[in-house]
Amino acid sequence: MQFYIDTANLKEIKEAQDLGILDGVTTNPSLMAKEGIVGTANVLKHYKDICNIVDDNVSAEVIALDYDGMIKEGMELAKLDDKIVVKIPMTKEGIKAIKYFSDNEIRTNCTLIFSAGQALVAAKAGATMMSPFIGRLDDVSYDGMDLIKQIIGIYSNYGYETMVLAASVRHTMHLIKCAEAGADIATCPLSVIASLFKHPLTDSGLEKFMADHKKANSK
DSSP, rough: EEEHHHOOOOHHHHHHHHTTOOEEEEEOHHHHHHTTOOOOHHHHHHHHHHTTTTTSSEEEEEEEOHHHHHHHHHHHHHHOOOTEEEEEEHHHHHHHHHHHHHHHTTOEEEEEEHHHHHHHHHHTTTEEEEEHHHHHHHHHHOHHHHHHHHHHHHHHTOOOOOOOEBBOOSSSHHHHHHHHHHHHHEEEOOOHHHHOOOOHHHHHHHHHHHHHHHHOOOO
């Protein structure tokens, strides 16, 4: 399973990249705003800065909601860097745009997926990847992991190549359950990735090893 970091913070992206296990980055207008990145020129520059840090797969979201606007913005984003994946919302106009980009060999990420039907349409349109938001589904008393499993089953039935990118991943168990279900990608905050390194038995075991080493070498 690929690991993406869900942030627009360059320091966090660099830290995740330095771990050696990062496969990509997802961003959205909210994450850009959180970092104080406003204005088209600044946003485009920030995406380029992200591309300069990571090896590939930078999901950059369009703001337009109409077909022509999505195409214009998506083309501009795609020209920034070969690492860009154009992020398109799950709407009728969005699906039309995804089909256009697919026909023109431009990678896309269909975002804001909350049902198997939406996932099916995204795959039919040729989305490179699509993002079901499991944490947000949990918030409304629906098990987000059930949707991940359902989508993977449907895609397997028909051989769709669209990758399942589990989004709104909020904690370690979300990440592990996504891996168990067979999600292609999970995107999450740096804190969730970092939590995979930790276990109390690892800490206590290391502490004992160090204590025994010190004792043996103090004689």
